[in-house]
Amino acid sequence: MRYTLSARNSHPEGVEWVELKLARDAFVLVSDRSQFAATLEFALPAIDEQYFGELDPENPLALFSEVKLACEVATENETLFHGFVTEIQEEGATLRVFARDLALKLSRTVCEAEVEGDTTEEIGSAQLVPLTEEFDDHTYGFDPILTPTGFGAGGKRRAWKPGDIRVYASGEELSPDFYRVYPLSGVVKFLDPLPTSLTAKKVRCYLEGTSDAAEAITEALQCSQEKGGVGAQSSELALPDLGTDLHRIAWRRSSGKTVDFLEAVRSRLPRNYRFYYNSDQGKFTHCLLEQEQTASRSLINVSSLVRRRSRGPVYTRVVVRGVRTNPPNLALNAVVTDLQAGVGEKYEWDGNNKNFGQGSIGLITDGENNHGFGRHNAPYAYQFYDFAKLDLGLDEDGLPPRVSAIEIVASNSKNVNSQKSANTKFSYGYEILGSNDDILYERVSPDAQFLLPPLAVARLASLTVQRMRYVKVRVKPAKDGVSNEDDPGLALNELRVFGDPEYIVEVTVQGDNPNGDFYYPQLLEKVANAGVQVLALDVGDELPETEALKLAREVLAESLYPYLSYEAECIADPTVRVGNTVSCAHPVTSDPGNFLVERVELTPTRTRVYGTDFNAEVLR
Numbered sequence: 001m002r003y004t005l006s007a008r009n010s011h012p013e014g015v016e017w018v019e020l021k022l023a024r025d026a027f028v029l030v031s032d033r034s035q036f037a038a039t040l041e042f043a044l045p046a047i048d049e050q051y052f053g054e055l056d057p058e059n060p061l062a063l064f065s066e067v068k069l070a071c072e073v074a075t076e077n078e079t080l081f082h083g084f085v086t087e088i089q090e091e092g093a094t095l096r097v098f099a100r101d102l103a104l105k106l107s108r109t110v111c112e113a114e115v116e117g118d119t120t121e122e123i124g125s126a127q128l129v130p131l132t133e134e135f136d137d138h139t140y141g142f143d144p145i146l147t148p149t150g151f152g153a154g155g156k157r158r159a160w161k162p163g164d165i166r167v168y169a170s171g172e173e174l175s176p177d178f179y180r181v182y183p184l185s186g187v188v189k190f191l192d193p194l195p196t197s198l199t200a201k202k203v204r205c206y207l208e209g210t211s212d213a214a215e216a217i218t219e220a221l222q223c224s225q226e227k228g229g230v231g232a233q234s235s236e237l238a239l240p241d242l243g244t245d246l247h248r249i250a251w252r253r254s255s256g257k258t259v260d261f262l263e264a265v266r267s268r269l270p271r272n273y274r275f276y277y278n279s280d281q282g283k284f285t286h287c288l289l290e291q292e293q294t295a296s297r298s299l300i301n302v303s304s305l306v307r308r309r310s311r312g313p314v315y316t317r318v319v320v321r322g323v324r325t326n327p328p329n330l331a332l333n334a335v336v337t338d339l340q341a342g343v344g345e346k347y348e349w350d351g352n353n354k355n356f357g358q359g360s361i362g363l364i365t366d367g368e369n370n371h372g373f374g375r376h377n378a379p380y381a382y383q384f385y386d387f388a389k390l391d392l393g394l395d396e397d398g399l400p401p402r403v404s405a406i407e408i409v410a411s412n413s414k415n416v417n418s419q420k421s422a423n424t425k426f427s428y429g430y431e432i433l434g435s436n437d438d439i440l441y442e443r444v445s446p447d448a449q450f451l452l453p454p455l456a457v458a459r460l461a462s463l464t465v466q467r468m469r470y471v472k473v474r475v476k477p478a479k480d481g482v483s484n485e486d487d488p489g490l491a492l493n494e495l496r497v498f499g500d501p502e503y504i505v506e507v508t509v510q511g512d513n514p515n516g517d518f519y520y521p522q523l524l525e526k527v528a529n530a531g532v533q534v535l536a537l538d539v540g541d542e543l544p545e546t547e548a549l550k551l552a553r554e555v556l557a558e559s560l561y562p563y564l565s566y567e568a569e570c571i572a573d574p575t576v577r578v579g580n581t582v583s584c585a586h587p588v589t590s591d592p593g594n595f596l597v598e599r600v601e602l603t604p605t606r607t608r609v610y611g612t613d614f615n616a617e618v619l620r
Contacts, residue, residue: 020060
């Protein structure tokens with residue numbers, strides 16, 4: 001077995017490949033499943049002064065020089081590494097050189113890619129049914145019998161294309177305040193009060209096999225060098241479809257580097273996904289790593305073996321924190337009190353219609369911007385009056401709920417001066433106060449008192465009061481009649497109180513229900529003294545609660561296995577690869593051990609192999 005290290009620079013007048021003289025144990029080649037690029041470190045005696053001339057066109061070993069490490073066994077020759085020099089250290093009479101393979105290009109380039117899967121024809125109208133497999137009774141989706149178009153092969157629920165999806169209850173279109181559509185999950189989550197007879201319209205479902213990750217990665221890597229991209233040719237890519245649909249992804253050059261794009265794609269793929277550069281084939285490629293039940297090979301001449309049992313990857317509870325793009329409107333379920341009850345005459349706004357003697361204070365929290373409630377024919381001066389109070393109740397911990405923002409929609413007006421006059425008598429005034437005891441009220445933010453023209457919307461997002469049970473609205477009346485002589489109206493169209501934008505879902509090992517999920521009472525006994533083992537994940541706004549729960553279940557299931565890891569040192573073997581399933585015998589018990597190789601460190605005299613047994617029994 002013979003290793004050959006060669007280099008060449010890219011200078012127009014530079015030399016061709018030059019073989020470098022290596023001493024024994026003079027290189028370390030590292031491949032790791034978690035890293036896109038392999039690394040090579042080598043040392044050689046500085047016997048040639050030419051190596052010190054960074055600008056010398058005859059110097060084959062300079063920054064950005066290409067480096068190849070090849071191995072010849074009998075009549076076969078394989079390129080183990082092909083990359084670029086990234087750093088050179090001059091250590092006396094020795095040069096220490098660091099290089100990374102061609103995947104280095106990912107970290108110094110930008111890319112663009114836009115892939116969207118094909119869709120079904122538009123589903124005109126389809127019934128929504130509660131989904132028993134979800135973690136609450138407010139999540140609805142299509143029924144596989146009633147709407148088979150919403151499901152792919154094997155009955156898997158299809159993702160929806162984001163767009164103008166409409167939801168109806170008993171034939172009437174629902175305000176978006178009452179529901180959230182999660183297109184990638186193909187579900188709708190409703191808020192209380194839960195409506196009935198639900199249907200969805202204008203839904204298009206993504207078709208399987210039309211937006212594979214391979215297509216997006218290919219497009220990104222082929223972004224031209226003129227645009228700052230990798231500029232890979234088709235002959236440099238070996239990216240087979242993996243059966244992993246992205247549905248839709250759009251990445252611009254301003255979105256980040258190519259490596260950022262690949263990280264974003266990897267986060268949406270199975271956790272065993274690996275992207276790397278195959279130096280022997282000269283191609284960028286990818287795969288899904290899987291440990292085989294039976295090892296495909298044995299490690300040769302193992303000189304040391306460490307089998308590590310670690311509590312590090314073992315958890316009994318997984319908590320996923322996310323951010324709702326649309327926090328729940330707490331006002332929908334609040335108890336609303338009319339603080340002007342019995343004063344003057346009431347009226348409602350229904351669009352542009354002002355209906356006297358009708359309506360109630362509940363119209364200001366019905367989720368409709370064009371509905372409102374007010375009072376007139378009372379001795380109202382142009383000052384602020386207590387108008388309505390909302391009791392938001394307490395959260396599941398018995399505390400006042402968190403409030404992230406408050407939105408208010410001013411009432412309508414029939415006065416032509418309301419939109420153009422500088423006279424404040426034609427504008428509504430609003431003041432928002434918060435309290436936890438219904439006694440002491442304070443403004444929810446410094447700018448919580450303001451004037452609005454009719455139907456204008458104001459949103460208070462920087463609240464000084466983070467938790468509040470009670471919200472009080474004070475209103476300054478405005479001239480809203482046709483004539484300037486009409487008495488002023490005290491009115492409001494809509495008030496929204498948005499709750500906590502963060503959500504938490506969790507899954508835990510349990511020991512009470514033998515027929516339930518994650519029933520491992522022995523594990524709970526094992527960790528009883530050490531306490532609950534919690535893994536906390538943060539998914540930002542990437543996943544809805546339904547998908548976050550599925551992620552938590554997947555992670556918890558995986559965490560019960562990979563507690564058994566291996567670290568083996570054996571004779572130099574350049575054929576051991578990341579992704580191999582290998583076997584070796586325990587030095588004391590002689591028990592055979594199989595594991596998936598996740599990291600390889602190769603030197604001229606030895607190979608160090610790291611991996612995990614993903615087929616181990618569940619820890620008990």
